[in-house]
Amino acid sequence: MKFVINKKIFEKFEGLNLGVIIAKNISNKGINEEILNKIKEKEEFIRKNYKTETLSEHPKINCWRKVYSIFGGEPKKNKSSIESLYRRILSGEKIRHINILVDIYNLLSIKYMLPIGGEDIDKMQGDIELTFANSNEAPTILLGEKEPRQPHEGEVIYKDKISAICRRWNWREAERTKLTEETKNCxxxxxxxxxxxxxxxxxxxxxxxxxxxxxxxxxxSYCILDKNKTDIEF
Incomplete structure (x- = not known):
């Protein structure tokens, strides 16, 4: 299996770097209170140091708004995953426990103000690709939704052989490949x-x-993907 980034992505969006972690034979069961407590501490820090009214002006948020605008992602309506997390926290909402892997990457996401996501590779077929959606992408059911929807032509998606696994770059992940307590490889x-x-x-x-x-x-294991290294095999 490979994870491949379409080279046109790097041509369109300069300065893109992706950190990729492949984890195999893991245990994702249980709760880690230390991680949850650290999330609470970061939530308090964010509420003290950021404001909803000016959040979109922060360079690490605004860069994603610009990218969404380029591929038609409507950033005022559809927020990047990191902007959504920060807005939820600023509204008083608490980041709830999902599973250990999601808790870990949520912690680091809000700590470093970066989008981080994960998928169960045992639920995928074929290679994973970060690319532009074509006009005949298969509809996919996203987290929190009941009906499948088709990606718009030209939007940035993660996909496998079956369908998109994350739409509008990092806006919302698919139900099919989400991480659960049963996840062994991701x-x-x-x-x-x-x-x-x-x-x-x-x-x-x-x-x-x-x-x-x-x-x-x-x-x-991990690697960094950029314009000079656009894929990883695992």
Whole structure:
């Protein structure tokens, strides 16, 4: 299996770097209170130091708004995953426990203000690709929805042989490949645009790898993908 980034993505969106973690034979059951407490601490920090009214002006939020505008993602209506997390926190909402993997990447996502997501690779077929949607993409059911919807032509999606697994780049993941307590093998992706550097992405990726090894265990590897290295085989 491969994860491949369409080279046209790098041509269209300069300065893109992705940290990719492949975790195999892991345990994703249970709750880690230390991680949940750290999430609460970060929530309190965010509420004290950020405001809803000016959040969209922050460089790490605004960069995704610009990208969404380029591919027709309607950023005022459809927020990037990191902007959605911050807005939920600023509205007083608490990030709830999902499972250990999701808790870990939610913590690092709000800590570093970067979109991070993960998928169960045992639920996928064929290679994974980050690319532009074509006009005949298969409809897919997204998290929190009951009816399948087709991606719009030209929007940035993650997909496998069956259908999209995440729409509008990092806006919303598919129900089919979500991480659960039963997940044994997964891919985690950290996404960085300017002003986040390649070195910055590597720092976050290493921290996510280390936490995943400590809390979930077993065979975990990582790499950084950019315009010079556009795929990883696992």
């Amino acid at each position: 891919i985690l992706v950290i996404e960085g645009l300017h002003p986040t550097t390649k070195e910055g992405i590597e720092i976050v990726t290493k921290e996510l790898k280390e936490l995943t090894e400590i809390l979930c265990g077993e065979k975990i």
